[in-house]
Amino acid sequence: MAEKYYCKYCGSHYDSIAQLVGQNCYKNPDGKRHVLYEGSTQKKEYVCKHCGAHAGNIARLTGLTCPKNRNGNKHHEPAL
Ligand SMILES: [Zn+2]
Ligand SMILES: [Zn+2]
Known part of the structure; x- marks a missing residue:
């Protein structure tokens, strides 16, 4: 299984970091592009660093308001 790179603001995933940071992110509060999530992408559960809410993947977590x-950015943000 090929490794994927995830955006920490929206959970979109790409085959390379270059592709990820080259695309606009509609949930990035202070820039226009996706930002690499630097934690493990193999977690069973992702936890919001602001409030402790959790979800099974980054897209689901960041899809909810915090x-x-x-x-x-009014959405949850995954802790590393
Ligand atoms: Zn994004
Ligand atoms: Zn939260």
Whole structure:
């Protein structure tokens, strides 16, 4: 199974980092491009670093709004 690279803001995944950072991310609060999620992509569960909510994958976690995220982005953000 080929390794995938995930965006920490939206959970989109790509075959290479170059592809990932070359695409616009509609959930990135302070830039336009996807930002690499640098934690393990093999986790069974991802936890929001702001509020502790968890979900089975990054896309699902970042697809929900976060009650404690004050960084401009109102969605959950996965802890590493
Ligand atoms: Zn993204
Ligand atoms: Zn959260």
